[in-house]
Structure formats: structure tokens, C-alpha cells
Amino acid sequence: MKQPYFILLMLTGLNSACMVGSYPTGNPSGGGQQYPSSGQQSPDDTYPNRYPNTNPSSGGQPGRGRTADPGVTVNSIRLTRDYTILNLTYTDQNKPSYDRNGRQVSTGTIGFDPTGYLVAANGARTFAFVKVEGIPVKKEQLNPATGKKVLVGRNTFPGDQIAFTLYFERLDKGLENFDLFECVNDQYICWNIYNLHVDNPADQVVYTPPTTPTPVPPRSSPAPKNQKLPQVSGESGGEMETPKAKPAPVATVVTVSGVVSDAKNKRPVTATIDYQLSASKQVLDSVQSFASTGIYRMSLAKGQVYTYVASARGYQSASGVLDLSKVAGGQKLTRDIALTPLAVGDKITLKNIYFEMSKSDLLSASFAELDKLAAMMQDNPNMTIRLEGHTDIIGDHDKNGQLSRDRVIACQRYLAQKGIDLARVQAVGYGDTRPILTKGTDEERKVNRRVEFVILAI
Known part of the structure; x- marks a missing residue:
């Protein structure tokens, strides 16, 4: 019987089976790496082989999502200032297996691949893995029996329930629906989790154009009718109090500009740049680059994350992210865009x-x-x-x-x-x-x- 190796991996490209898990890890009756069953430690024996059934409450919002592996449960999802935190439980649902001496053997191994990530905004935004608690990070180790590198982690036995916590970069405000993608292996049962949800409201985007302060008339000028004169100190001949200056308006926008050019000959390109809030499905606005210089310029509200797509006739479209979540208003950012020309046969x-x-x-x-x-x-x-x-x-x-x-x-x-x-x-x-x-x-x-x-x- 094959022992599955359950491990989270990054999902990229065209997968003929989107899975993480089912890695053959050493049952002599099956394929994959084999370890002696009589007392010799496996490479992952730095972790105990047996664990109590655990499913602690970790706070946060109740987990929702559709997992590719029925053995994985989403307990909760929590957002902090820096992280998106998923608390999961893996249950080893395999039937018990025994060696020739009648001892129960491990039926699986679990770990997490640090190339896993979250994806949201219909694929426009990804959020990288930061750390994991409760299970080890995936690693490769040389199997002395075969001379090949194998994946090792934490052993599991039938009925074991192991709770673990994954930390990813924090979702942009306003992104509430996302997926966890892992594996590219046709032989594993991946822990892909689709349709995850967390309450993550966006900040209200308010743009108030700066106002021009009303000029103060000079003291030598006659006061307009019905205008109240400033108070003076003393009964007579005192100095006029200086009116307090109005505070300067707070800048609420960030200016983003750059040059759109041909990636091969560096010449300026006339392109349309559509941009939107990362949490939105609708284009917010668009700007065009000048034909003679390729220069474009747009003013965006500070404190937000935007995605954009630059397109031009005869060129491949280019996309990117403008993260203004920590940029102060009034700043100017430069973002040049290079477009690759299209050609028949490409x-x-x-x-x-x-x-x-x-x-x-x-x-x-x-x-x-x-x-x-x-x-x-x-x-x-x-x-x-x-x-x-x-x-x-x-x-x-x-x-x-x-x-x-x-x-x-x-x-x-x-x-x-x-x-x-x-x-x-x-x-x-x-x-x-x-x-x-x-x-x-x-x-x-x-x-x-x-x-x-x-x-x-x-």
C-alpha cells in the first residue's frame, strides 16, 4: 500500500491534476522511498510520530472554502495588520497499515511548501507565504537507500488530526474572496482551497481637491463693508493681532507617471492604461501616453492598491500593481512600462x-x-x-x-x-x-x- 505524502505546493501553469498530497513515502508494498521498519529512524523523526487529535479554536472568522482534499478543514480565517492567517486541520483518513511485526506504520507525511500563495482579484493579485506553525516547512533530503532526493516532513497515522496555521501577506483592503493554490504534481492530492472568504471592507476613497485660502487684506487697505475688524490689545494705539494662518490642505493624492516604450527599440509608444482598485472588477479610469514622448500621468488616491493594464495596437498587453497603501499623499512615483511588439509566429x-x-x-x-x-x-x-x-x-x-x-x-x-x-x-x-x-x-x-x-x- 502506498503511503501518501501530503504537502502544500504552489499551483502554476496547466495542471493535469491540481493536487497536494499522496506522496509515496515508504510502505514496502508500494512505490517511493522506503525506510527500514525495525527501529531505524526516518529522516523526519525530529518530529514525534504520534500526535493527539487537536482542533483548537484559533479565533477569527469561521472558515469557509472548498478544499480539493476532503481531509483538510478550514477552521478559521483571520486578518491582522501584517498577515492573512488560515487555521486548518488535516485528518489522516487512511486505513491502518501494519509492518511484518504487527506494528502500525505511518500512512502519510505532511509539510508546507513555501512557494504556496494566495490569489485574489480574479488572479490580478497574489500574496506570498510567510510562515507556518504546527507542521514543518517542506524540505528535500537525500534518501541513502536510493540516492535520490525525497520530500520529508511530519509523519501521520490513521485518525490523526493535526491543526496548523498558515501565514501569508495581508490581503489588500476590499479583497474578501480568494483561493489558496499549491501543487503542480500529477501524483499528489493537493490541499488547494477555493472560494475562501473573509470580511475585509475597503477604506472609503474620498478625493477632496485642495482649496485656495482666502487672502487677508493688508492693514493699510480699508476694510470691506460689514467685515468685522480684528480686535486690538489695549484701549487705544495697541498693535493689531496678526490673523492666524489657515492650515495647508492635506494632500490626498499620489501622482504616478512614467514612459511607455517599445521593449526592443526603446521608442515611445502610444498606449492606453486602464487602472482600477485591486478589490474592484470594474475599470476605474484610463489615461493615454503621449505619442511623441510616451509619457503618461495619473493622480490616484493615497492609501489604496491599484492594478493596471497597458495596451497598444501591435503590442502584448502589460499589467502591474501600484501599491499606494503606505505612500503619503503629495508624493510622486515613477513607473515606466515596456511593451513587447507582436509578430506572426510568436x-x-x-x-x-x-x-x-x-x-x-x-x-x-x-x-x-x-x-x-x-x-x-x-x-x-x-x-x-x-x-x-x-x-x-x-x-x-x-x-x-x-x-x-x-x-x-x-x-x-x-x-x-x-x-x-x-x-x-x-x-x-x-x-x-x-x-x-x-x-x-x-x-x-x-x-x-x-x-x-x-x-x-x-
């Missing part, structure tokens, strides 16, 4: 395209990348492309081919929903026939799982 990998585990259903975290592609095709109405789907070399060949086809068709349909004519988008699934790497670890081969598009005409 092959471009779509980053951050996510699907349900072993399915072709697009997750919302994919929308930001596909929206960029749709905007690019709208800016270039003669552009036609071929979407190409690829899987890793692991698994059934025919199933990989079908899965890759289904997934690029899902991307094709999304573009059609955004107004792109289906005649402009071909879809081909190559499955495992065109891998980038054929050797190496699963983490190294994750580049094989991808969605690309080739420009056919422009």
Missing part, C-alpha cells in the same frame, strides 16, 4: 491559468490573464491565434491528450464570452507529446503543464 505562454483538479473547468484566478489576451485581440482586430494545451509526461497518454484539448477549448470559450469571434481562435491539445523537460523532479517538470498561444496573423 509563441507566448499564458501565465497563471488554473483549472479544477483533473478537470477542464477554469478557475476565477485565470480570468485576469485571459482578459489581457482578449483586450490584446480587441486592440488588434486582424489578429488570429492558435491556443495550444500541454500536460506533463506522467499519466495515461490518451487521457492527457483529451484533457489538454478540453482545457484549451475552455479558454477559447472564455474569449468568445469576451466578444472575440471564435473564427479568430483555434484550439489544439498536444497532451504530453511536446514536453519541455523529460527528466527531473515533478517540480522541475512543471514547465510542461502550460497553455500557449501562437500568433497566426496580425
Whole structure:
């Protein structure tokens, strides 16, 4: 019987099975690494092998979310000034397993991969892992029996309930729905968790233009009618009190400017830059760069986080984040933008395209990348492309081919929903026939799982 290795990993690219876990860790009857069962310690015996069932209350809001592994429960979600904190419980649901001496053996190992992250705003914002409490961070260690590197962590036994806490960067204010993405391994059951929610209201954005103070008339000028003269000290001949100066208005905006240029020849480019609050799905406004200089300028409310997309005819769209949450009003920031020109025959990998585990259903975290592609095709109405789907070399060949086809068709349909004519988008699934790497670890081969598009005409 195989022992699963449950470990959180980062989900990137096109996964033919979005999972974290199920790592074969040493049952002699199964694959994977093997450790002697008679007293010799495994590499992870720095952690006790047995733990009491634990599920402490950690405060915060009750956890909500849909997990890819039924053994993982979201207990609570909490926000502090610096962190987004998830308290989870893993339950080892495997059946008991015994060695030849009748002793119960570990059926799993858990740990957390520090490349995991949270994603929100339909994929436009990601928040990195900071630390974990209750389980170890994933590490690789050389197995002396095989000479290969293996993943090690904390052993679990059937029925064990292990509570642990994950810390990530704090969500932008206003972002309340997010996902936890981990793994790129076709053999593991990932602890991916979708549709997480936390109450995180946005600050009210109020822009008050600065006012011009009313000038004080000089003392030698006659006072306007009905104006009350300033009081004087003493009965007569005293000095006039100097009127108190009005406080200077507090700056509430940050000026962001820069140059949009061609990434290859550095020449200025006329581009449209759409920007919005990170927590919003609607474009807040847009500005254009000057044709002669490529210079653009926009005034944004301080204390907010914005995302933007810069697009121009004949160029790939570029996106980014403007984090003004800790920037004082009145400051000026520079953000130059380089756009890559498009050419027939170019092959471009779509980053951050996510699907349900072993399915072709697009997750919302994919929308930001596909929206960029749709905007690019709208800016270039003669552009036609071929979407190409690829899987890793692991698994059934025919199933990989079908899965890759289904997934690029899902991307094709999304573009059609955004107004792109289906005649402009071909879809081909190559499955495992065109891998980038054929050797190496699963983490190294994750580049094989991808969605690309080739420009056919422009």
C-alpha cells in the first residue's frame, strides 16, 4: 500500500491534476522511498510520530472554502495588520497499515511548501507565504537507500488530526474572496482551497481637491463693508493681532507617471492604461501616453492598491500593481512600462491559468490573464491565434491528450464570452507529446503543464 505524502505546493501553469498530497513515502508494498521498519529512524523523526487529535479554536472568522482534499478543514480565517492567517486541520483518513511485526506504520507525511500563495482579484493579485506553525516547512533530503532526493516532513497515522496555521501577506483592503493554490504534481492530492472568504471592507476613497485660502487684506487697505475688524490689545494705539494662518490642505493624492516604450527599440509608444482598485472588477479610469514622448500621468488616491493594464495596437498587453497603501499623499512615483511588439509566429505562454483538479473547468484566478489576451485581440482586430494545451509526461497518454484539448477549448470559450469571434481562435491539445523537460523532479517538470498561444496573423 502506498503511503501518501501530503504537502502544500504552489499551483502554476496547466495542471493535469491540481493536487497536494499522496506522496509515496515508504510502505514496502508500494512505490517511493522506503525506510527500514525495525527501529531505524526516518529522516523526519525530529518530529514525534504520534500526535493527539487537536482542533483548537484559533479565533477569527469561521472558515469557509472548498478544499480539493476532503481531509483538510478550514477552521478559521483571520486578518491582522501584517498577515492573512488560515487555521486548518488535516485528518489522516487512511486505513491502518501494519509492518511484518504487527506494528502500525505511518500512512502519510505532511509539510508546507513555501512557494504556496494566495490569489485574489480574479488572479490580478497574489500574496506570498510567510510562515507556518504546527507542521514543518517542506524540505528535500537525500534518501541513502536510493540516492535520490525525497520530500520529508511530519509523519501521520490513521485518525490523526493535526491543526496548523498558515501565514501569508495581508490581503489588500476590499479583497474578501480568494483561493489558496499549491501543487503542480500529477501524483499528489493537493490541499488547494477555493472560494475562501473573509470580511475585509475597503477604506472609503474620498478625493477632496485642495482649496485656495482666502487672502487677508493688508492693514493699510480699508476694510470691506460689514467685515468685522480684528480686535486690538489695549484701549487705544495697541498693535493689531496678526490673523492666524489657515492650515495647508492635506494632500490626498499620489501622482504616478512614467514612459511607455517599445521593449526592443526603446521608442515611445502610444498606449492606453486602464487602472482600477485591486478589490474592484470594474475599470476605474484610463489615461493615454503621449505619442511623441510616451509619457503618461495619473493622480490616484493615497492609501489604496491599484492594478493596471497597458495596451497598444501591435503590442502584448502589460499589467502591474501600484501599491499606494503606505505612500503619503503629495508624493510622486515613477513607473515606466515596456511593451513587447507582436509578430506572426510568436509563441507566448499564458501565465497563471488554473483549472479544477483533473478537470477542464477554469478557475476565477485565470480570468485576469485571459482578459489581457482578449483586450490584446480587441486592440488588434486582424489578429488570429492558435491556443495550444500541454500536460506533463506522467499519466495515461490518451487521457492527457483529451484533457489538454478540453482545457484549451475552455479558454477559447472564455474569449468568445469576451466578444472575440471564435473564427479568430483555434484550439489544439498536444497532451504530453511536446514536453519541455523529460527528466527531473515533478517540480522541475512543471514547465510542461502550460497553455500557449501562437500568433497566426496580425
